[in-house]
Amino acid sequence: MTTEGENKNNQRTQFLEKPETADMAVEGCTVNNDRRGFLRGAGLATMSAAVGMVIPFHRNIPQGFIPAAMAQENVLMGKDGLTLLNDRPVNAETPPELLDDAITPTNRHFIRNNGLPPEDMSAEGWTLTVDGFVDNPMEMSIAALKDNFEVVTMALTVECGGNGRAFFDPPASGNQWTLGAVACSEWTGVRLKDVLAKAGVQSNVVYTAHFGADSHLSGEEGKLPISRGMPIAKAMTDNILIAFAMNGEDLHPMNGAPLRLVVPGWPGSCSQKWLRRIELRDQVHDGPKMTGKAYRVPAYPVSPGTDVPKEDFVIIERMPVKSLVTFPANGAESGKETEVRGHAWSGDRMVDSLDISIDFGATWQSASLDAPVNSGAWQNWRANVTFPQAGYYEVWARATDSAGEAQPFAINWNPKGYLNNTMHRVGLRVS
Numbered sequence: 001m002t003t004e005g006e007n008k009n010n011q012r013t014q015f016l017e018k019p020e021t022a023d024m025a026v027e028g029c030t031v032n033n034d035r036r037g038f039l040r041g042a043g044l045a046t047m048s049a050a051v052g053m054v055i056p057f058h059r060n061i062p063q064g065f066i067p068a069a070m071a072q073e074n075v076l077m078g079k080d081g082l083t084l085l086n087d088r089p090v091n092a093e094t095p096p097e098l099l100d101d102a103i104t105p106t107n108r109h110f111i112r113n114n115g116l117p118p119e120d121m122s123a124e125g126w127t128l129t130v131d132g133f134v135d136n137p138m139e140m141s142i143a144a145l146k147d148n149f150e151v152v153t154m155a156l157t158v159e160c161g162g163n164g165r166a167f168f169d170p171p172a173s174g175n176q177w178t179l180g181a182v183a184c185s186e187w188t189g190v191r192l193k194d195v196l197a198k199a200g201v202q203s204n205v206v207y208t209a210h211f212g213a214d215s216h217l218s219g220e221e222g223k224l225p226i227s228r229g230m231p232i233a234k235a236m237t238d239n240i241l242i243a244f245a246m247n248g249e250d251l252h253p254m255n256g257a258p259l260r261l262v263v264p265g266w267p268g269s270c271s272q273k274w275l276r277r278i279e280l281r282d283q284v285h286d287g288p289k290m291t292g293k294a295y296r297v298p299a300y301p302v303s304p305g306t307d308v309p310k311e312d313f314v315i316i317e318r319m320p321v322k323s324l325v326t327f328p329a330n331g332a333e334s335g336k337e338t339e340v341r342g343h344a345w346s347g348d349r350m351v352d353s354l355d356i357s358i359d360f361g362a363t364w365q366s367a368s369l370d371a372p373v374n375s376g377a378w379q380n381w382r383a384n385v386t387f388p389q390a391g392y393y394e395v396w397a398r399a400t401d402s403a404g405e406a407q408p409f410a411i412n413w414n415p416k417g418y419l420n421n422t423m424h425r426v427g428l429r430v431s
């Protein structure tokens with residue numbers, strides 16, 4: 001497990017080798033080829049402004065290098081301690097021990113981008129269009145959304161469908177998320193169902209289609225990086241927000257500013273960022289990452305490595321029961337008595353119990369588990385454990401949901417590496 005400091009060092013080294021990472025850290029968002037190297041020219045002013053003084057030897061700064069003072073403060077635009085998996089598009093996850101808060105602070109919310117964020121994320125002039133099979137198609141400003149619908153704040157869990165992919169064997173291609181592509185921040189917005197009701201959902205509607213303002217990595221005009229949707233019955237549930245704020249502030253640029261969907265319990269890909277349009281369709285949506293094998297799993301269990309025919313894949317709906325240990329950190333030293341704590345969640349369901357084991361699963365002890373603060377929020381749990389003697393232990397956490405489903409020991413393998421909900425194991429050195 002890397003420490004926060006090590007992480008930053010890694011990222012600093014990365015800046016030397018990968019100018020685009022540096023550009024992104026300085027600029028915060030778009031990493032276009034034509035902007036690369038801006039640090040040498042127009043970027044100097046930005047750089048001086050950021051460090052708060054002139055940089056006398058600026059001519060010697062290598063391409064892509066950014067001042068260490070900035071690397072510390074501006075890595076991933078105010079995100080703190082995240083592990084950068086990929087910089088084009090930007091993908092960054094949060095080490096579990098940094099997800100200890102009941103409500104995930106914005107600087108610790110993971111980032112999953114399929115394309116390049118839009119250049120202009122200003123709320124002024126931003127509109128949301130709702131069209132397709134509706135009685136009253138509409139185009140509304142963010143101000144109009146606030147005026148016309150009840151504004152609500154909810155803690156909502158967002159987890160990438162591919163969280164845990166790194167543990168697949170044989171491996172699955174895609175971002176190698178370990179544990180930290182999940183978060184539960186407090187989102188403020190209007191309910192999707194209220195907006196859809198006002199638009200007037202026609203009786204033939206079966207699916208939504210979501211469109212954002214980000215652009216495809218190829219730079220091809222009009223080509224979308226991702227456009228997903230969900231069954232209309234799901235869209236009409238209470239805890240889905242069209243959000244314009246997170247944790248009491250404007251949305252973070254990397255988390256979809258100025259407007260996004262937040263669909264708790266389903267793959268994060270349903271939660272379209274930089275949201276511009278919702279179309280109601282009389283058939284399942286067929287946008288990018290809706291078809292083929294994207295966000296789909298075989299309709300039946302398969303053994304690892306199986307080549308499954310395309311037509312046997314089904315669209316992922318709810319995410320499975322899962323939990324995290326957020327304290328202590330993996331690899332930490334511990335006394336003989338310690339509190340162990342974390343979070344648990346299960347798609348649209350409640351988690352009923354959380355058990356922990358310190359003896360590799362031979363015996364289990366139940367943790368105290370809170371109710372979610374609202375529907376769609378993860379549940380916090382804690383337990384006091386006593387280790388019988390000094391030595392190496394692992395704390396395993398296993399959540400069981402309201403349908404009696406529990407986290408498995410072994411990965412439910414699928415070709416694209418989705419839905420890994422195996423138990424989180426944290427190694428401890430007890431002295």
Ligand SMILES: Nc1nc2c(c(=O)[nH]1)N[C@H]1C(S)=C(S)[C@@H](COP(=O)(O)O)O[C@H]1N2
Pocket residue numbers: 109110111112113114115158159160161211212213214225226254255256267268269270271272273274275
């Ligand atoms: N417009 C747009 N929306 C998007 C994406 C994207 O690439 N573009 N990524 C999706 C995926 S796959 C996930 S897991 C979540 C991640 O949200 P976050 O980046 O705020 O953590 O956003 C979803 N919404």
Ligand SMILES: [Mo]
Pocket residue numbers: 112159160161162267268269
């Ligand atoms: Mo995702």
